[in-house]
Amino acid sequence: MTVIRVTKEFKFEMAHALTNYDGKCKYIHGHSYVLNITVAGQPNCQQNNPKLGMVIDFGDLKKIVNDNIIERFDHSLVLSKIAKLADNLKHEYQKVEIVDYQPTCENLVIHFTEILQPLLPQNIVLHHLRLNETATSYAEWFANDN
Ligand SMILES: [Zn+2]
Numbered sequence: 001m002t003v004i005r006v007t008k009e010f011k012f013e014m015a016h017a018l019t020n021y022d023g024k025c026k027y028i029h030g031h032s033y034v035l036n037i038t039v040a041g042q043p044n045c046q047q048n049n050p051k052l053g054m055v056i057d058f059g060d061l062k063k064i065v066n067d068n069i070i071e072r073f074d075h076s077l078v079l080s081k082i083a084k085l086a087d088n089l090k091h092e093y094q095k096v097e098i099v100d101y102q103p104t105c106e107n108l109v110i111h112f113t114e115i116l117q118p119l120l121p122q123n124i125v126l127h128h129l130r131l132n133e134t135a136t137s138y139a140e141w142f143a144n145d146n
Pocket residue numbers: 016025029030031
């Protein structure tokens with residue numbers, strides 16, 4: 001059988017600040033992120049299966065990603081736990097994600113990969129994940145590199 005990759009794109013708005021960074025991203029600001037998730041597998045070939053011909057139902061992938069990443073991070077402020085006011089901001093604004101890493105595009109990709117991998121069906125592998133922070137800047141994780 002042939003292995004096929006399928007990709008779904010997600011968009012969300014998120015603020016962050018890079019604590020101790022030496023550029024403009026040290027300030028709290030937002031981005032319109034675009035997340036592309038590519039999984040690989042063999043199209044279902046069971047004639048009576050409602051998912052015949054599919055690697056994964058796009059709707060199933062959408063639900064996994066929406067429930068575990070988009071709902072959590074969309075319209076949130078993501079700060080490293082080393083940010084001094086992080087706890088106060090979370091108390092004041094609620095949707096503040098305090099993470100144990102610097103919330104760069106690269107580290108967000110690693111975090112999203114760690115969230116998704118255990119949630120995918122057994123017959124599907126996460127092939128790569130691409131997170132655009134701007135129209136011209138993105139970070140990618142590839143299974144083959146790791
Ligand atoms: Zn930024």
